[in-house]
Amino acid sequence: MALLGYRVIVTRDHGGLAAVSRAVSEVWDAPKTAKEPGFFECLSEYLAERPDIGAVVPVEESYVLGLARNRAKLPPDRIYGTPSDEIVTTCLDKVAMLEVAGRAGVPSAAAQVVETLDQIFDAAARIGFPLIVRPLSSLQPIAGRKAFITQEESVLREALTEWPEGHDRLIVQRFIRGPRFNVDFAAQKGRVIRAVATQILRTDAYDGTGIDVCGKTLPMPDDLREFTARMAAALDYTGVGLIQFMVDRDRDEISFLELNPRFNGNTAVPDRAGLELCRLSIDLAEDPDREEKVFESEGGLRHAWFYGDVQGIRKSVSHGMMRRGQVPGALWQAVRDAVTADFHVIWSWRDPRPGISQFTNSLRNAFR
Known part of the structure; x- marks a missing residue:
């Protein structure tokens, strides 16, 4: 700004x-x-x-x-500088968004909304494994995780012995193997005017949920371009946002995950891709009819977040997602990605204090 x-x-x-x-x-x-x-x-x-x-x-x-x-x-x-109130509340209602995706012809893996522990297991038996148990709001995690992914029923029953506290309803959904793709975008009255596709290579949780710590921007895949356009049109979307898909090219499967009516947590990615989302968040809110050029990034940039990577290893070990014997290899991967990345999400030589502050806060909390 x-x-x-x-x-x-x-x-x-x-x-x-x-x-x-x-x-x-x-x-x-x-x-x-x-x-x-x-x-x-x-x-x-x-x-x-x-x-x-x-x-x-x-x-x-x-x-x-x-x-x-x-x-x-x-x-x-x-x-x-935000989309309309109606768009925001709809996008952050995960059940409503599954319905929007269905009406727009955007693929989404089989899912069921549940309200009891028995319904979780019944839904799992109907949907099959692997599956993911998702909260209706990302602000309310399940047992410290953004979502719970499991490959088999015995693990699900061992992990969920009672209904997770703080949730009225949950979504049980078939899990699509393969990488997550982020599409950062801006839309104007339902028409996408800026976009960049990012393949997420690793997140701050070993099970693949959470915030990405390493990824690369790519030329926009034709299907993701089409599905992003359909979601923006269905919502008559004006403003900036982030839409996510799970993509398994080997099985030819794509599943809409969610649409966040806000900046990507890693704002540096669309910024380095030239999308001008910071400006557009304000300019489109002020004048939705303003004339704007259409731009789609060609990709080719790799990013890393070393601090998030290291903290993610710690979190994954503490939550049983990663064995301690896997830590050295994960740390080496984090260092290698940090050295080879085209840019870093937090660190900048021109503005180093946020990155330094993040590390000093972590050290201070560790000593406490």
Whole structure:
């Protein structure tokens, strides 16, 4: 945003990484986070005191959803760089999105919504293995995981001996083997105007769920281009977003995973691909009819997130996804990818403090 000429103000959240960036001019020490009641009342008061703030851009999911639910509390004379409230709430309803995908003709693996432990096992018997048990919200993990993947019934019964706390419903879905593909995009009234496809090579969880720590951008596959276009049209989507697919080319299977109505957590990927999503998040919110060129990245860039890779190894061991004997090989892979990557998600020689802060915060927590 700073490179676009904006004076950037951030909340001091997520360990203060953004707060220490040279691109940030000011930090708002908000008394609450979006996950706490009263945050948007605090934001409303702050904006009322700061008429110089012309645009508000939520980045993390709880802020995106919270803004959609609380927009009426905020000053109407500002630009809110996010898709419409209806689009946001629909996209973050995983059951609703399975229905949208079905209507749009976008393939999605067989799935069933369940409400009891017995229904999980009944659904597993009907759908077959391998399968994945998914929460309806990524903000509410299952036993510390974003989702639970299993290859056989005995492992499922051993892992889930009672209904997971904090969930009213879950989705049981057949798991498609193969890599995950991210498609970062911007759309204007249902038409995709920017896009880049990224094959995820590794995530911060050994079972393949979680945030990607290594990936490469590719020329857009024809089928993913078509499915992204269909989802954007079905939602009449305006704004930036991230759509994910599981792709198994050997079995000729593709399954829609989810559509996040926000920036990719690894914003550096579409930024380095030239998509201008930061600018478009504001410009499309201000004027959905503005004239914009259509651009699709040709790919060819490999990224890494070394800190996330190392933390993912630790998490995978602690959650039983990785054996301790696999750690040396995983660490060597993390180092090799960090050295050979075209760019890094957090680290930049021109702005090193966020990356340094991430490591020092980790060391501080370890010593505690």
